[in-house]
Amino acid sequence: MQIIIHRGIDQIGGCITEIATENTKILIDLGQNLPDGEGFVNDNLANFDAIEKITKNVDAIFYTHYHGDHIGLFHLVPDTIPQYIGKVAKQVALCKHKRLSFIKGREEQSEKEIAKIEAMLSFDYDQTITVGDIKVVPYFVSHSAYDAFMFLIEANRSRILHTGDFREHGYIGKGLIPTIKKLISKDGTIDFLITEGTMLSRLDQRVRNENKLKIKVKKLMKQYKNVFVMCPSTDLERLATFHAANKEIKYRPFVCDDFQKDVLKIFSDSAGKKSPLFDFGEPYSFWKENNKLIQWMQDKGFCMLVRATDKFNDYIDFLLPLLEKDKTILIYSMWKEYVNPKSKHANKKYLEFIGKFPKVSKIHTSGHASADCLAEVCNLVNPRKGIIPIHSENSIDYKKLRIKQELKEKVITESKEIDDTIIEIKRTTNSQQYNI
């Protein structure tokens, strides 16, 4: 068997993992490098030639979730290769790309991307997918993208657990340890653990869970009448935090644009059927001529989801003069470094956008597993042969986790051969080092 980390060692994002037997070859994720603060993507694999090479003889591609750093190069994949993604994740990806198709000059590109997503095969939790002599079982995880999965891969009598991006501190995250205990450890040992390590650079950082976040948000909503929220538009759990907090302050409309409304509808129709927390009901669509809604917003206050785009800049320029300054706040709920002017990760658009508001409060918790959670998962999985930490700025830091000494010795960040498994670790130089 062969495990090739095409990309992902010592870099966050742009993840590509290959697992191959003599007869079958699959890829887990085909991600694009994350953009820099100006929105520019530097990616030497983002072209047909490079993807043709990397996907040569590949029998299937499995995506852990819909974030661009895991799925971003899907449109370059030849039509002959099946691409698999979660059922709801597919709907969200489709919704996002349909929205992108409205951008001038992007129509043709979007049309091709939409056709590729429509052709993707989808899977559900716990369903076994067999490709040649490789078996893949997806297990549901909590992450800042909904319908995210870790994969258990069985090939040549070896068992590999590829975690994708995950966390324990989201609402859905409480299922993480029981899932690993019941469904994975019980059925036999894991040989290799391929795991994310985003938070390795923040070993001592304690993470707040979504519930605590909700309490803080509610407090702010009581204090301020007009609440704008800047959070990722496809992070189900964060969106639920704001929706639930707003629901408790009576008579205030939950406002967003049509795109966000479409995403929320997908979430309500899927996760919302399992828990009322994820049922967003009927959010109100904002447009400048929607006088009835604007009147209501002025009377009772509101919670409005916004993004740093031209459209929302226009909306905000229109709305802010109509509102009392001392009763208006923007809650910024994304990684703080994007709006730290001194940071190398600073995002110009975000900084300009948040600069418009009279008051900004930063409330966020990571979409990724804390160091303690990474250690807990590693000790529990207790892989027999090796641990390959990807999606981390400095993969070797995985050894600094509170994991058993014998596991520290199994951390792999360089190419090597273990029994009948060849592990090849490729390193690229043109990546942006980003945390999410």
Ligand SMILES: [Zn+2]
């Ligand atoms: Zn990622």
Ligand SMILES: [Zn+2]
């Ligand atoms: Zn992600």
